[in-house]
Amino acid sequence: MPREISAPSLFQLGYYWEAKIFLTSVKLDLYTPLADGPKTAKQLADTIQSDPDALSRLLDALVSIGLLRREGEAYVNIPELAEFLVKTSRFYMGELMLLQDAEWDHWGKLEEIVKTGQPAVKDNIFMNHPELGATVSRVLHRMAKRVAPALAEKIDLSSYKTFIDVGGGGGAFSIAFAQRYPHLKITLFDLAQTLKVSKENIEHEQLHDRIELVEGNFNTGPLPASYDVVFASDILHYQTDAENAALIQRLYHATQPGGVVIIKDMFIGDDDSEPGWNAVFSIHMMVYSEKGRCFKGERIREWMTKAGFDHIVEMEKNTILAGTKGI
Template sequence: MEKNGWTPADLLQLSGGYWSTCALHAGVKLDLFTPLTEGALTTPALAGRLGCDARGLAMLLNALTAMGLLTKEGERHAATPFATRFLARTSPEYLGHIILHHHHLMASWLRLADGVRSGRPVRDQVSHTDDAAVRESFEMGMFNLAMLVAPRIVPHIDLAGRRRLLDLGGSPGTYAIHFCQQNPGLAAVVYDLPSTRPFAEKTIDRFGLADRIEFRDGDFIVGEIEGRYDVAWLSHILHAEGAEGCAVILRKAAAALDPGGMVLVQEFILDDSKDGPLFPALFSLNMLVGTTAGQAYSQGELTAMLAAAGFEEIRRLPLELPNGAGVIVATVPRGR
């Protein structure tokens, strides 16, 4: 769809697009895809397993079939191969966590106009929530996304000769895991809030890397970063902060790096005009309703922040990543 090529039909399809979204979220929340990967079931049989009303479930199953996520033969529904791969909890490629994270964000997006009027968040910051279900969907949702993107990033970053990586705000440690798998001589520290520890340690153990990846808890805004490193990975943490918070994070990352150390910053990066790409522009609104000062940043802004923190040789890596994401690399001066 061209920027100026709108039709009334396009507009109404966009306006009502949440119907499909809500149907998907309901299917994931009810976990109806998992039993349907085991074999086709009638609506009454599935309703009995899920504890749902048969009439309501039949409508949802038919909608998900119309969307192409289920198949129907006679009175029986079954999961498609795609749904079996990505929507069944038994699949190693399950994406339900990030879908449930999106579901938990919807209530705040319904109040977007309030956030625009006030300039203030309308929900608690997800990374600091005490709600266990919301916390799990956020942490494991970040795992879902990183598992999709890390293989497109890590093989293209040369860490030869580097021995110690700081995964700052690393959540479950997915990137630390991929970097260590790619670089056998590398060890890593995942530094994040204490509530992240169970998710990180479980994930690190799952990949058999507990002997090379350590979790340390702390708040990198108010606390100091212990240890020395020769590479730091900062993935999607700057957007939760305003310019002042970003300056603190980058300054502390620089202080934790040895001379010649490398920092890698991944963000959803806006054009310098800030009116595109689409996903980073929308993501800025997600930060508006969920943080006190966060936003998506442009490449020019990120470059200036890194320079102000004392980094040099700043450049964006030539990577094609989804949703306007990009990775900017810089180094600490060797003579500091």
């Protein structure tokens, strides 16, 4: 169901101030020094070299938004949020917020993009800004680590021997499947710059003898073949309809007869505005990539059928489609 907007929330929506206050707090990295304990505005200003008065006003705004607490003169982290906002935390996602902040100017072009239909950028960060792309891979990895073990538990791969993770990024899913299925031989396929991040994570988990890294571009050269399980997560939304149709054809060739393909992405449901987050995320892709968008699950199913996959099932609503390749 679309969200209902009341008159007060209409103003909150238009006044994007809170978003920019939050992004700035991450950019200034206010939460990491507070991990050591409460600090006054003056102490924090000394730590991050800022103006104490301007900073104290920002800190009070953060308290009013609910991102910090105040105890007397001191400011304190909120533990459930600190898990994501303190740089040394396992689930730190500040880089993703920095990316949103870096997109600020692109969002200013939304009106022009809608009027002209012309993208404001070329390609996407993974292709154009490999260093930034690697940073994003690190944070996406930390986020994916929260869901990957549950997915590896949910999808039963005990009868399969080989697995390829196409556009596997930091490797969260390869790692989770390797840990859940110790007999599975895994290949992670991605661009060179991203593989540096995958390598760090896989070595950290001591899985380098179980997960092979293969460099390549999944839109051009052929994919390594052939695998019992071909897994592709969150790669379709960077590409055009035609590129994805061709990519799924490549995934078909990479699948062993009798094997399965598992495609995970942020689908648009039967109603074009649902799920709400995916419909809005699709605008984010329009703003910060040349061709990206979210696709309807039905469209992805059509590409899979056309490529030759059958027994296509939606394993998770608006998120995962799986199909098999006949023997």
